[in-house]
Amino acid sequence: MNKPANLELIDNDNPEWTDEMLSQSIRFDGLPESLKDKLSGRGKQKAATKISTTVRFDADVIEAFKVNGKS
Numbered sequence: 001m002n003k004p005a006n007l008e009l010i011d012n013d014n015p016e017w018t019d020e021m022l023s024q025s026i027r028f029d030g031l032p033e034s035l036k037d038k039l040s041g042r043g044k045q046k047a048a049t050k051i052s053t054t055v056r057f058d059a060d061v062i063e064a065f066k067v068n069g070k071s
Helices: 019-023 031-041 058-066
Strands: none
Touching: none
């Protein structure tokens, strides 16, 4: 089942993991909280910043939006 490597798809900056690399890996939930925060991109949300709401428009208003703007 071992296919020859497609040389056009090999990425030297991000090589395929070996069995040894995989055995040394740690699941995300096993990392310290400080590292999880850094890797997740943004910190925990302190408080809700947006409020969900619904607006209903008449059909002619929607048609006017479609005619005059991006849909």
